[in-house]
Amino acid sequence: MTFIPNAGTVPDRTRFFINGEWAGPRGTETLRVVEAATGETLATAALGSEADIDAAVRAARTALDEGPWGRTTTAERAGVMRRFADALAARAEDTSVLVSRENGMPISLSNAFNGAAPANLLRMYADLIEDFPLEEVRASASGSTIVRREPVGVVGAIVPWNYPQVLAMFKIAPALAAGCTIVLKPSPETALDSYVLGEAAAEAGLPPGVLNIVLAGREAGACLVSHPLVDKIAFTGSTPAGRVIGAECGRLIRRCTLELGGKSAAIFLDDGDIDTLRAGLYNASFMNNSQTCTTQSRILAPRARYDEVVDAVASFARELTLGNPLDRSTTCGPMASEAHLNRVLGFIDAGCNSGARLVTGGGCPVSPGRGWFVEPTVFADVDNSDELAREEVFGPVIAVIPFGDDDEAVRIANDSAYGLAGSVWSGDQERALGIARRVRTGTIGLNNYNLDLGAPFGGMKDSGIGRELGPEALDNYLEYKSIYTGVPQSGK
Template sequence: MTVMPGLRTELDRTRFFIDGKWTEPHGAETLQAIEAATGELLGVAALGTGADIDAAARAARTALDEGPWGHTTAAERAAVMRRFADALSTRAEATSALVSRENGMPITLSNPFNGAVPAGLLRMYADLIEDFPLESVRPSSSGATIVRREPVGVVGAIVPWNYPQALAMFKIAPALAAGCTIVLKPSPETALDAYVLGEAADEAGLPPGVLNIVLADRDAGSTLVSHPLVDKIAFTGSTAAGRSIGAECGRLIRRCTLELGGKSAAIFLDDGDTDTLHAGLYNASFMNNSQTCTTQSRILAPRSRYDEVVDAVASFARGLTLGNPLDPSTTCGPMASEAHLNRVLNYIDVGCNSNARLVTGGGCPADIDHGWFVEPTVFADVDNSDQLAQEEVFGPVIAVIPYTDDDEAVRIANDSAYGLAGSVWSADEDRALAVARRIRTGTIGLNNYNLDLGAPFGGMKDSGIGRELGPEALDNYLEYKSIYASARQLGD
């Protein structure tokens, strides 16, 4: 849908949050944020340039090296983080609704992930850093060594559009806890909600330059990756973009964590319960309209029960309620953008032109004439070598793949360039656990898939490098320093 130029809304974001102030952009380029469910104008946002990224990086460096943040204690940082969490909590309802309008996320999912989770992560890492030993003393051959953990420095955080608030805080919360400063580059597809973080940080008294927010496209974002004042990049997004970022960080000898794509498998064993599968399919395969990196879009079914599993998956897909994501009864909203809708439809065409069998869905819903909706779609008789089984769709398009025995199921599940998520479904949890241990993936669920914010999250193979969440995430933002001292330090 084409929106007339010159229109403005109350949600416009035409300035950046840099050095604790709302700053005019260096350039004049803007983008129109379009509501996913209606195709109508939601707001206008300024797009940053390399000069804006440079200003943000310089502010972050100054805040780290010369400002108060670089000299704070863990307890002082924790206190600020808790105020930051409180400020986000007062905005949670409005923020959740805004994200749903931006990317089509059902409000019942947006409320926890864009409303509650960011504040919860700030509080979790505030608690962790207060109890985290930043120095320890070890005996050595020359007396003692003080092993010290220090902040890695200025962090460039690049986040996608699918869970914008939560994924930003996956990076911001542990970085703040460690004592780092941050330049956040949100995705243009969710151009408006990130600035709520700036408002809340300002209200909480976060010192100037500790958190800077500049909306920018990929070209300006590359400036952040290669900026000489940035010490680490934390990226969530596509594997293709992650390769480029990883290559540049390698060239610069710069630390990075990369949380990338997936093509995860849900293995239904021959003793599994289809009612249990039905109850867990939303989290495993359809959460956020399947615009989720952990989507288990390959469902592996035993030949002995293949038709039964196909029917269960198709029944679940047909039972999803498409509609306005702000309606609590909606379980499947629109795709995030027109371009992304066309990408998903292209994969449906790929399936239709293969040897796979279309079971349900297959296009845009006939009864919705606005927004970027696609029918939840299920293909059966998919071969694991098919394009539909090997490439990430990032939409509600599911491939059901037959297998003969547990060994073949494991082989098929591992026959992927990715390794981010997965699940195993069985009436015998010990059997499911044995299968799960054989899958090369960073996370996997038994008879469901529930993300645990207190445990490390990330992928193997092309799904990324490093881990977010849990206490382990703090290591991404800390450097080790060994201070060789005298033996008297052992008595301190």
């Protein structure tokens, strides 16, 4: 394991971004933010109360109902969004380092997902909305109807700790494009980086109340979900939390999108190329220390080539460089928190106590004795009914499962409560595509897994409701209104 000197001090964050200003907390609760790689204190952050959430929601409601944002032209919105993107891009390097210190993400990955991607998403949705028609005139039996697209309203955005900047922007960018106002609740596990969004929004000239940011725990988050002035919840996180949020939104007849967990399968067919698999394993199964909802932690291998696949996956896991996430040679950093480390170790214990065979890893590294590191771990001979194959680990613990023919591979892949991601590995593109079409999942890759920010992303079954990314995400933040005119009209 490799370590480099501390990256410097981080300021305490004791205010929230509400109504375009940095407001003092209405409560007294604080949080000690700890660096994942060292276990040492990074800074102190204020935790919001229900009163802070209420103030943020009311600011967003006023900005929607009385402010200029919802009445701006799409071209005006696009201009502000591009300035917002520029302000984030100017801060990208520092933001990437901060997130890596918070959650252990390797810095090369953080540069892409916490540095570059948020600005790119803002620009993408600015381009989409700039010439987007908000009204369409349709002929009708009584003359004509104007079909109008309007913002859904105040959006409560709740994001997790694993990719905090880009997952926040999955929601913020299309919501802004649609003319919505937003209350963002970041995760306490990454308590500091969301302040960058507020600073950049203010610099870009986003009107007061359009984007509000309150760091808070579960109780205050529940207040956001049930607040009577909120029109939609956009949530990324665990399936158990998503069930609670979805139930509350259903009770309130409130719109929601839920991007939840996964237990995805990578299917290696008997004509697959082992070198291709090795080249794509990081993206598919080990990205961000496997703290990724799309992690393909079930690798399905044909019995005829089973040992070959097990050896390839195990050797790849052994070759990962475990160490400080700020060291560019590191390919596997620590878990995001001590509690999460213990959760991952619990799944390793469950695997060791099952009929599975531990091939590599299985514990914490001996040195340097600090931070929340776990060895990349591979189990072979896993049965798809085992806990290791059913539950989302959210850490570098891989289960290799044997299959006979293509039909059995598809059955095993689909025998899961989840359906978020997956991949098929084959030397025959058409064969792989045929298998991919049969797997019940929201996203799937052929001979790799590369997320496309321009295409819809989301899950089936317990992996969620709705889609983010791509032009399709705009629909999550728009309402349709039909105006029956009775006479022919021209659209705007």
